[in-house]
Amino acid sequence: MDQDSLNTIEDVQRAMFAQNYIADRSLATTVYLALKRRKPLLLEGEPGVGKTEIAKVLAAILNTRLIRLQCYEGIDVSTAVYEWNYTRQMLHIRLMETGGAGRQEELKEIFGPDFLIQRPLLQAIDPANTQAPVLLIDELDRSDEEFEAYLLELLSDFQITIPEIGTISAVQTPIVIITSNRTREIHDALRRRCLYYWIDFPTLEKEYQIVLARMPGVPERLARQVCAFVRELRSADLFKVPGIAETLDWISSLLALNQMELVEEPVRDTLGALLKYQDDVLKVGGSEFTRMLKKATGVS
Amino acid sequence: MSTQPQDNHHYRALEPLTPIEIERGERLLYRLTEFGRILWEVGIDVGPRKMLDLAETLNYVDVTNKEDFYHTLKCSLLAKHEQEAVFDQMYMYYWYIRDAQNKKKAETPGAAKRDDKHMRLPPSERKRLAEHLNTPQEQRKDLRPEMRESERRRRADEKFNDPDDDDTATPQGLAYSALEALRKKDFESFTWDEVQEAKRLMAEMRWHLGMRPTRRKRPSRRGTYPDMRRIVRRNLKYGAELLELTWRKTKHKPRPLVIICDISGSMSLYSRLLLHFIHTISNGLLNVEAFVFGTRLTRITRQLKKRDVDDAVRDVSKNVQDWSGGTRIGDALHFFNQKWARRVLGRGAVVLVISDGWDRGEASVLEVEMDRLQHSCHRLIWLNPLLGSPEYRPLTIGMKTALPYIDNFLPAHNLDSLIHLGNLLGTIDDSRPSRSTAARRKAVAAWSKGTT
Numbered sequence: 106m107d108q109d110s111l112n113t114i115e116d117v118q119r120a121m122f123a124q125n126y127i128a129d130r131s132l133a134t135t136v137y138l139a140l141k142r143r144k145p146l147l148l149e150g151e152p153g154v155g156k157t158e159i160a161k162v163l164a165a166i167l168n169t170r171l172i173r174l175q176c177y178e179g180i181d182v183s184t185a186v187y188e189w190n191y192t193r194q195m196l197h198i199r200l201m202e203t204g205g206a207g208r209q210e211e212l213k214e215i216f217g218p219d220f221l222i223q224r225p226l227l228q229a230i231d232p233a234n235t236q237a238p239v240l241l242i243d244e245l246d247r248s249d250e251e252f253e254a255y256l257l258e259l260l261s262d263f264q265i266t267i268p269e270i271g272t273i274s275a276v277q278t279p280i281v282i283i284t285s286n287r288t289r290e291i292h293d294a295l296r297r298r299c300l301y302y303w304i305d306f307p308t309l310e311k312e313y314q315i316v317l318a319r320m321p322g323v324p325e326r327l328a329r330q331v332c333a334f335v336r337e338l339r340s341a342d343l344f345k346v347p348g349i350a351e352t353l354d355w356i357s358s359l360l361a362l363n364q365m366e367l368v369e370e371p372v373r374d375t376l377g378a379l380l381k382y383q384d385d386v387l388k389v390g391g392s393e394f395t396r397m398l399k400k401a402t403g404v405s
Numbered sequence: 406m407s408t409q410p411q412d413n414h415h416y417r418a419l420e421p422l423t424p425i426e427i428e429r430g431e432r433l434l435y436r437l438t439e440f441g442r443i444l445w446e447v448g449i450d451v452g453p454r455k456m457l458d459l460a461e462t463l464n465y466v467d468v469t470n471k472e473d474f475y476h477t478l479k480c481s482l483l484a485k486h487e488q489e490a491v492f493d494q495m496y497m498y499y500w501y502i503r504d505a506q507n508k509k510k511a512e513t514p515g516a517a518k519r520d521d522k523h524m525r526l527p528p529s530e531r532k533r534l535a536e537h538l539n540t541p542q543e544q545r546k547d548l549r550p551e552m553r554e555s556e557r558r559r560r561a562d563e564k565f566n567d568p569d570d571d572d573t574a575t576p577q578g579l580a581y582s583a584l585e586a587l588r589k590k591d592f593e594s595f596t597w598d599e600v601q602e603a604k605r606l607m608a609e610m611r612w613h614l615g616m617r618p619t620r621r622k623r624p625s626r627r628g629t630y631p632d633m634r635r636i637v638r639r640n641l642k643y644g645a646e647l648l649e650l651t652w653r654k655t656k657h658k659p660r661p662l663v664i665i666c667d668i669s670g671s672m673s674l675y676s677r678l679l680l681h682f683i684h685t686i687s688n689g690l691l692n693v694e695a696f697v698f699g700t701r702l703t704r705i706t707r708q709l710k711k712r713d714v715d716d717a718v719r720d721v722s723k724n725v726q727d728w729s730g731g732t733r734i735g736d737a738l739h740f741f742n743q744k745w746a747r748r749v750l751g752r753g754a755v756v757l758v759i760s761d762g763w764d765r766g767e768a769s770v771l772e773v774e775m776d777r778l779q780h781s782c783h784r785l786i787w788l789n790p791l792l793g794s795p796e797y798r799p800l801t802i803g804m805k806t807a808l809p810y811i812d813n814f815l816p817a818h819n820l821d822s823l824i825h826l827g828n829l830l831g832t833i834d835d836s837r838p839s840r841s842t843a844a845r846r847k848a849v850a851a852w853s854k855g856t857t
Contacts, residue, residue, distance in 0.1 A: 114466070114473060134466070134476035141465045149486055178752075179620020183634070191633045202644050215641070249619060287486075288751045293450060296484035303486040344743065344777075384773070 108140060108167055108237070125318040126155070126162045127311060135302045136163070145260050145281035147296060150304035153348020156284040160241035163280060170238040172279070174225040176248035185252070186265060188222045216269035230263050230275035237277035246285040250292070257295055307349065309336050319353055323360065330367045331356055334401035338379060341389060341397075347379040354378045367402050369395070433468070434460060440499050441482070447495060449488050455481065475500075588820040591793055593674045603820060604681050604714065610824070612689040615833030616657040617753045617783075628654030660753050660783060660833065661692040665741060667760030668725065669699040669732035675790045675817070676729075679759055680721060682823060684714050694749045698737035699727035704745070732763055734803055735770030742777050753783040755833060759817060761791050764803025771803060775810035779840065784833055786813040788826065793818030799852050808852060809845040812838040 111117050117140070118133035128136070136159070139146040148156040164171035174185060194215050201214075223231065229240040245253065259265060260281060264274035283299065285291055307315060309332055316328045335352050347355075355378040364371050373394070380386050389397070422430070437456060444451045459481045466473045475496065483492050588606075595603065624632055635651040643649075664683050668676040680697075687693040687709045695705050703725045711717040722728060750756070756778065764771060779785045787807065791797050793816045799808050808814065813829065816822040 130472060131476040131479070134473055135480040138462055138465060138477060138480065142462055147484075177620075179622075181621060189634060189637065191637055194637055198641070198644060215637075249621065251621065287748050290748070293484070297450070297452075297455065299484075300480045301484045302480055303489060342743075384777075 111137065111140060111166075113137075120166045121162055122318075124162045124165050126158060127307075127314045127318060129311075132159075132302060132304070135300055139282075139300050140280060142300075143278045143280070145283055145299045147283045147285065147291070147299035147301050148304060149285050149287060149301070151306065151346060151348055152286055153350035154304045154306060155349055156304055157241065157243055160239050160243075160282040160284075163282070164239040167236075167239065167280075169236045170234075171241060172225050172229045172238050173241045173243060175243050176245050176252070178247055178249055180248045180252050182255070184224060186224050186226045187267060188224065189216070190220045190222050194220050218270065221267075221270070226259060227265060227273070229279040229281075230259075230265060230273060232273065232276045234275070234277050234279075238279050240279040240281045242281065242283045244286055245283050245291060246287060246289045253292055253295055257292075257298070260295075260298055306339060306346070309333065312336070312349065312352065315349060316352065316356060320356055320360075323356055324365050326366055327356070327359065327364065330401050331359070334367060334372075334397060335379065337397040337400055338389065341393065343380070343385045343388065344382050345380070345385060351379050367398060369398060372398060433463075440478075440495075443495055443499055444482060444492065447491055449482065449492060449495075450484065451482050588824070590820075591818045592678050592790065593818070595678075600678065603678065606820060607682055607685045607823070608714070610685060610689070610827060612686055612827055613831040614659040614662055614690055614755065615831065617660045617835065618655045619658050621656045622653035623656045625652055625654045628652030630654065659691060660755050661694070661749065661751075662686070662690060662755050662757065662830070663749050663782070664693065664695045664757045664759065665702075665737070666695070666697045667699070667732060667734070667758075668697045668728055669763070670729045671732065671761055671763045672759075672790070673729045677718065679817070680718050681714055684709050684717050688712070694745075696741065696745070697721070697725055698732075698734070699725075699730045700733045700736070701727055702737040702740045702745075703727075731765050732760075732803075733766035734760060734762070734764045734807070735766040735768075735772075735774055738774035738778055739770060742774055742781070746778070746781050750781045755784045755786065755830065756782040757786050757788060758811075759788040759790075760803075761789055762799065762801050762804030762807060764801070764806075766803075768802050768806045771806045772810075775807050779810040779812070784812050784838060785810065786815060786826075786829070787811040788815050788817035788822075790816065790818045792816035793822065808849050811848075812840075814848075814852065 111120060114130065114133050114137045117137040118128055118130065121128045121133065121136070135146065138144070140163075146159075148159065150156055160173070161171060197215060197220070221227075225240070229238055242256070245256075262274070263278050264272050266272045283295075306312075312332045312335070313328055316323060316332060317325070320328075331352060335347055335355075339346050355375060358375045358378045359367075359371065362371050362375070373390075376386060376389070380389060437459065441451045441456045459478065462477060462481050463474075466477050468474050478496070479489075479492060483489060590599070592603070622628075622630055624635065630653045632651040632653045636647060636649070639649045639651060640647050664686070666676065666679055666683060668680075672679075676697075683695050687695055687706070693706070693709075695709055696702055697705055705721045705724065708720040708724060709717050711720060789797075789799075789804070792814070799805055799814075815826060815829070817826070
């Protein structure tokens with residue numbers, strides 16, 4: 106499917122559904138606008154609610170390349186944008202020496218596109234791209250302010266200047282998805298350039314839909330109970346609340362143990378798939394646990 | 406003005422608009438700008454550029470669909486999750502409630518016209534705005550309640566005895582010996598003038614925070630990492646021999662500082678002055694987050710961004726509800742650990758807790774939260790104003806519980822202690838303080854015996 110066939114919000118919603126991604130109307134609207142207006146989309150939300158997944162789904166819908174840039178502290182131009190292939194450059198100089206070519210030509214050749222290693226950002230705006238790629242800038246909050254400032258420039262013009270070669274600008278403006286877990290505040294200047302969407306934890310019904318869509322073989326009864334139990338967990342005062350990713354994880358653990366519904370013993374044993382802190386496990390254990398389980402199994 | 410953006414190649418080709426459509430478009434644009442202004446007034450960052458952008462974006466959705474219209478406005482104008490509730494409220498108010506109100510008014514002739522002219526806000530917001538607008542005179546009034554009864558009386562006496570006091574009192578600051586005395590004096594026994602002087606001195610303090618190595622590198626003459634990009638460039642002239650080497654080394658940045666200050670009743674003698682202190686720190690350093698708590702935690706970083714101390718402090722007191730109430734340190738830290746720790750404690754932060762340790766919450770909660778807090782920061786410093794008196798022993802349950810998890814336990818009762826704190830902050834290095842059980846036991850034992 107290409108982008109022109111996504112002409113309404115419903116189209117987007119349907120296409121995402123076809124990729125097993127259940128999107129609210131609000132999310133579909135935002136994605137639709139991001140596509141139409143070619144504005145970067147900034148997604149925030151608790152870990153495990155499907156921020157990164159959106160980029161993957163979009164790439165699949167548009168049948169285009171997904172270019173992923175995982176941010177980390179200290180990410181810089183040579184790892185995110187481009188780097189020269191030094192070994193090749195050195196070897197080439199040796200060869201030229203024996204051949205005896207002119208200095209000027211040498212220079213031109215050595216700092217030419219042949220010796221350039223493209224990193225994700227440069228790949229995304231490569232004029233050779235015949236189709237606009239999806240550029241996923243994952244967990245931007247992990248990078249430092251310097252990188253964010255660089256990104257600002259890139260996202261407004263979609264061009265990169267390499268001193269030795271010149272300015273490279275995108276022919277096909279990439280579709281940019283930025284995600285953040287809010288371990289650091291993203292600067293206002295960057296926010297201003299993006300469409301913003303906060304992905305919340307899904308409602309009970311929506312999570313159930315998601316589970317069915319993502320795990321076609323799951324018994325409905327189990328799916329209902331799991332969703333109800335996870336919802337109970339989310340309302341408890343936990344340090345790390347389980348996301349959808351954990352829900353799916355947990356179901357596959359339960360399925361691996363051949364469970365058809367929630368029974369106390371196996372649930373306790375597999376709680377590690379949902380809760381990642383010892384404090385949380387302790388808090389949920391005991392009477393609270395029995396109450397939640399009763400409530401969850403009582404639902405179906 | 407028209408709704409059509411001018412120079413835009415994305416713009417979808419449309420039929421020429423009929424006069425009615427143009428009029429409608431203009432009305433919509435007018436209302437959008439008005440809505441933008443309301444958002445701006447309640448603190449959502451909406452500039453003209455965003456509004457223009459929105460006008461263009463609206464071409465792509467069906468504006469008669471209420472739901473889509475709402476989602477479009479939201480994803481274009483909002484940029485922070487925290488402001489979502491305010492946005493929704495304002496949206497409801499502007500696009501639904503206000504219309505209904507206006508319609509009602511329109512039925513009673515005469516009233517409508519006046520309402521159309523100036524924008525209206527809900528009563529609570531209007532009050533806030535009004536307060537915000539007429540400030541300058543209140544400034545002095547606001548500071549007075551903080552003084553104790555005795556001080557106020559003394560001040561009145563002084564005024565009575567010596568009406569020209571203001572002129573004679575040191576235009577350039579106090580003489581050296583007086584200054585020395587002031588630095589050693591407990592905040593608790595400050596007079597009004599001394600408070601003013603202390604504020605001035607605080608404003609002059611300069612702050613440095615220990616540096617942390619970042620993962621970034623910068624070029625340098627000597628370093629540990631070869632700078633390949635420049636090495637190749639430099640050595641081109643020698644052919645393929647690498648004769649000149651250039652290097653890169655680790656870049657250093659100051660650590661972030663997080664201040665969590667107690668403003669409950671028992672701290673009331675200190676808290677306003679400490680707020681001034683926090684204000685000077687946050688204006689002097691780049692990366693400071695500030696919180697205050699009594700029974701609940703409030704983030705005051707944004708309020709402290711105001712340049713003028715008195716403005717900032719007034720703004721804080723307006724936003725904080727549990728001023729001079731009870732203390733629940735454990736609950737406040739719990740909230741901090743849950744909601745804020747991940748967002749502000751990255752990158753080797755230094756945490757400064759300012760409290761006297763009078764806690765009415767449960768000790769077990771406090772213990773768990775202190776443990777977690779200490780584990781998630783680089784250095785945990787606790788400032789206690791009571792520590793200034795030599796007989797003080799950390800005997801209250803709160804202080805006793807928290808003590809094992811504190812890396813540095815320091816007084817904060819006079820200017821000298823704050824200067825001392827400044828020196829300590831400047832020397833924080835990469836080494837982790839010892840946090841083993843044995844080290845903790847030793848520290849606690851030392852404190853209960855009273856050796857500092």
